[in-house]
Amino acid sequence: MERYTLHRVIGEGSFGRALLVRCKSSQEEYVVKEVQLPKNQSKLEKSRREAVLLSRMKHPNIVAFREAFEADDLLCIVMEYCRGGDLLQRIRQQKTAQFPVDDILRWFAQMCAAANHVHDKRVLHRDLKSKNIFLTDNGTIKLGDFGSACILNSSKAYAHTYVGTPYYVAPEVWDNKPYNNKSDVWSLGCVLYELCTLRHPFQAPSWKSLILKVCRGAYPPLPSHLPYELQYLIKQMFKTNPKDRPSLHTILTSHRVARLLRKHLSSQAIEAEEPGRRTGRWNREEGVKVANLLGERSLIKTLTSEGVELPEAHCESREAAPRKQWHADPSDSVVQMLANASLISSESMTSTSQTLAGVSEPEGSRQRRRWAKDPPERLLSLLEKARLSRASSTFLINRGGEDPLVGPLSQPQGDDTDGPEAEVAVDEDRLQPRSDDEDTDFEEESPCDWMDEAEKMFSEH
Numbered sequence: 181m182e183r184y185t186l187h188r189v190i191g192e193g194s195f196g197r198a199l200l201v202r203c204k205s206s207q208e209e210y211v212v213k214e215v216q217l218p219k220n221q222s223k224l225e226k227s228r229r230e231a232v233l234l235s236r237m238k239h240p241n242i243v244a245f246r247e248a249f250e251a252d253d254l255l256c257i258v259m260e261y262c263r264g265g266d267l268l269q270r271i272r273q274q275k276t277a278q279f280p281v282d283d284i285l286r287w288f289a290q291m292c293a294a295a296n297h298v299h300d301k302r303v304l305h306r307d308l309k310s311k312n313i314f315l316t317d318n319g320t321i322k323l324g325d326f327g328s329a330c331i332l333n334s335s336k337a338y339a340h341t342y343v344g345t346p347y348y349v350a351p352e353v354w355d356n357k358p359y360n361n362k363s364d365v366w367s368l369g370c371v372l373y374e375l376c377t378l379r380h381p382f383q384a385p386s387w388k389s390l391i392l393k394v395c396r397g398a399y400p401p402l403p404s405h406l407p408y409e410l411q412y413l414i415k416q417m418f419k420t421n422p423k424d425r426p427s428l429h430t431i432l433t434s435h436r437v438a439r440l441l442r443k444h445l446s447s448q449a450i451e452a453e454e455p456g457r458r459t460g461r462w463n464r465e466e467g468v469k470v471a472n473l474l475g476e477r478s479l480i481k482t483l484t485s486e487g488v489e490l491p492e493a494h495c496e497s498r499e500a501a502p503r504k505q506w507h508a509d510p511s512d513s514v515v516q517m518l519a520n521a522s523l524i525s526s527e528s529m530t531s532t533s534q535t536l537a538g539v540s541e542p543e544g545s546r547q548r549r550r551w552a553k554d555p556p557e558r559l560l561s562l563l564e565k566a567r568l569s570r571a572s573s574t575f576l577i578n579r580g581g582e583d584p585l586v587g588p589l590s591q592p593q594g595d596d597t598d599g600p601e602a603e604v605a606v607d608e609d610r611l612q613p614r615s616d617d618e619d620t621d622f623e624e625e626s627p628c629d630w631m632d633e634a635e636k637m638f639s640e641h
């Protein structure tokens with residue numbers, strides 16, 4: 181830390197402070213994310229994972245990693261400083277003035293290129309939201325905060341209980357199915373919708389109606405002045421069945437909107453996207469360098485204690501990884517469950533014995549959790565508790581410790597995005613067979629039962 185001069189604290193997250201510093205030798209400004217070591221092993225692992233993942237991502241639209249070191253009882257991750265702040269602040273500054281379509285297209289193209297690069301490395305970001313997307317002073321998008329990201333095909337230690345931020349969570353996650361590349365696409369759809377409307381697409385006064393809206397893909401219509409391609413894209417990104425959502429690669433290359441987006445991508449970003457797609461693998465030397473940077477002994481111990489390989493060992497290429505497919509059945513068990521639950525008052529919810537039909541799976545497919553095992557009252561009673569204990573534990577479902585149902589773009593006196601059902605656009609053709617099934621090609625290997633974990637957390641408080 182002696183190589184840097186502290187300017188000021190720019191913010192505090194749930195895992196530590198973010199400092200603005202100046203490098204004494206180069207006079208460049210950087211952000212240092214400081215995380216207390218260790219006490220809580222999972223927080224420590226999360227932070228180390230963020231450093232390792234960030235160091236692997238080299239892309240013009242991803243916050244650049246400079247170095248990481250451990251000093252006293254702190255892990256410090258030094259990264260590029262984005263002077264323009266985060267996209268959420270930028271959206272809020274607009275108040276009611278809509279963004280010009282060109283700004284929306286440019287920012288969205290850049291965030292897609294960044295997230296596509298992440299997917300090409302076979303990493304899921306898992307927490308894409310406007311607060312984790314930054315702007316430089318010249319208005320370039322930089323994707324940041326890899327604290328929740330997950331390396332695919334790794335084992336238990338990476339299967340953590342983090343679910344996401346409720347407003348951005350895809351239907352399949354509520355359905356307790358594995359997080360996959362299309363779940364990130366859904367979240368980016370939410371960010372795009374926010375850019376287009378300055379509102380969350382899915383907003384509701386209760387968990388039940390929020391989840392219902394998400395699982396039905398029911399969102400208020402977009403302003404009609406937006407180009408048809410954008411309207412169509414949002415509709416596609418909010419397909420409730422992940423296999424019907426386009427992958428980021430499709431959005432950037434062959435989707436109807438691709439031509440508009442690529443106009444706004446620098447040749448550097450397009451360049452960065454292509455080689456990543458071809459190689460997309462861990463590099464041994466870089467992995468070793470990062471492991472050394474973070475303090476060899478402790479990092480290796482942490483990452484191998486549960487059978488997890490070191491970063492350089494995550495070398496599977498796209499070809500080598502077995503291709504996983506989504507099952508044919510639509511993911512509407514939550515809708516069913518919540519429809520049943522509507523008969524029950526919230527007071528009687530925990531005492532009801534209502535059950536739900538299980539989701540059928542093709543024979544021989546790998547075991548997935550079913551609602552039959554997690555009766556509807558379980559999710560609802562869990563969420564009731566989550567609301568009550570949000571001050572201490574809701575980072576599981578909302579790391580900010582804020583009210584999970586009061587989103588950053590919510591209105592103080594209720595929100596007009598929560599309008600009557602008749603005004604919302606319902607994704608009528610969500611059961612249509614097709615489309616990017618082939619591109620729903622990777623998902624968490626060992627998803628953990630977040631409901632189990634959440635219940636444990638809440639019962640501790």
Ligand SMILES: Nc1ncnc2c1ncn2[C@@H]1O[C@H](COP(=O)(O)OP(=O)(O)OP(=O)(O)O)[C@@H](O)[C@H]1O
Pocket residue numbers: 190191192193194195196197198211213243259260261262263265266311314324325327579580
């Ligand atoms: N590279 C960066 N450039 C500019 N500002 C940053 C950068 N990284 C983080 N910040 C800002 O610093 C503050 C703290 O960020 P941090 O990532 O530590 O926590 P958070 O994202 O606010 O919360 P959490 O980690 O709990 O989700 C935020 O306001 C964020 O916008």
